Amino acid sequence: MIEFTDLTKSYAGRLPVLDSVTMKIDQGEFFFLSGVSGAGKTTVFRLLLMLELPEQGNIRFNGADILRYSPAQRARHRRGIGTVFQDQDNRLLANESIEENVALPLRIAGLSGRKMRQRMGTLLEQVGLAERRKELVSGLSGGEKQLVSIARALVFGPRVFFADEPTGNLDRSMAFKVMELLRRIHDSGSTVIVATHDLSLIRSFRSRTLLIKDRKIQEVRLINRAETAAAR
């Protein structure tokens, strides 16, 4: 479903973040992308979302070479991918209500009226914020903001769901709630990719894990302490 071939990405004046990386993700997988802070996990997401372009290599999504997409095709491509980031303060419209934030992609897609309200209602029920839909996002806790982001990311029923450090700033119970939601999204048939450096979280899920280390991606099984220590 998603294929990176010989992909290199660097930022101005710095060593490459990713150097000739090749990886493949199949439809319906739940897997982790791990590595230390600054290893390039977010860069992988940004490349897949076409918010960055690689210096070399190919990215295929459902068989299509997305690097050849026109700006309009890129916009449609992004609608098929749900994204959740760690720093929700920068990813939500703070001065808008919960429902306005969730409705944003629907408005962009040209939906309005009853259809939009129905879809919004279903999603807010799903994340447990239906009763608080009129509240401003600026007044929510970090975990609640994460739930709003998840609701917004699910608007178009995405086939792929990216979560970048989704539990990074959350307490244990909220982190559990968020991970449960991600599991449900996976159960509904979506491919879920979670970027995290929280190795205990990875161990608890026992899913396939790709580790970004020294600008390369390698597959690892983080089951026991020795493997965890090696990954560090």
Next chain:
Amino acid sequence: MYLISGIPRAIRNLRRNWHASLNSILIVASSLALLGMVGLLYVNVVHISEIWLSNTTVSLFLKPSLGERQRHLLLRRVQDHPLVARAVLVSPEEGLRSLAAKLGADNGFLTGAEKEGLPYTIDFEVFVDYRKRIGSLAESFDKLNGVEEVVYAERVLGKAKLFFDLTKGLGVFFAGMILISFCLIIANAARLSLYSRRQEIEILHLSGATRGYIRSAFVVEGVLLALIGWARALVLVWFAFQLVIAGLTWNDFTMVLKQLSVFFPWEVLVGALLVLVGLGALSSYLAVNRVLKAIEP
């Protein structure tokens, strides 16, 4: 469709950044008011000169040495000309009476004026269809024996040609400068607005917004700035015009100017609005497009 959906977003953005928006509106309005005042001066110069030029009367000032027979022979010659509609011989007495009547209450200084000081004149009118040939006709009469001087509106206006050319030149120069600065102000406002909302733009990108969708709100913002700036400038120019008109009471000449002065015709106002709205939209479009291309690879 994008433009319609851009209207509420643009209004919300203007309200959210009301301080910066107000600054942009004030600068745009001041520039346009300046342009409006120069334009209004030009419109009035053209209007008044057109009224003057529409006068098809020519006066031939005759030499004092001419006898009555020669004056009537000249009159007959003028009357027989195919372009002349009507011609009369005006004696110095009639000339004096006519001048006194034209001056009305201010004719006091004519008291005691010697009728001998005025020459005989032949005043004639050209058929309206031939008014463009008034200059060449006047020149041909000027060469006639017994004619001292030919006076007609175009010749008088010719002496003021430098003033008209200067007004026109300054008008075009100012208009060009102000329209360029107008475009730069709008483009700058759009660029600043976009930079201050970079996070929001990224959220829109992630939510699947196309460049057209993102751009539309900024283009509408440019149009709204142009529209509000135009309206404010119109009010300013109108008040300035009323103030100047109210002050034109020094003498008969300024009173005539007061009578003849006009404000912009509605066609000009609508035309200016359309041009400004177009320029506002285009400036925002180009500025935002450039930044969006830089943000999104």
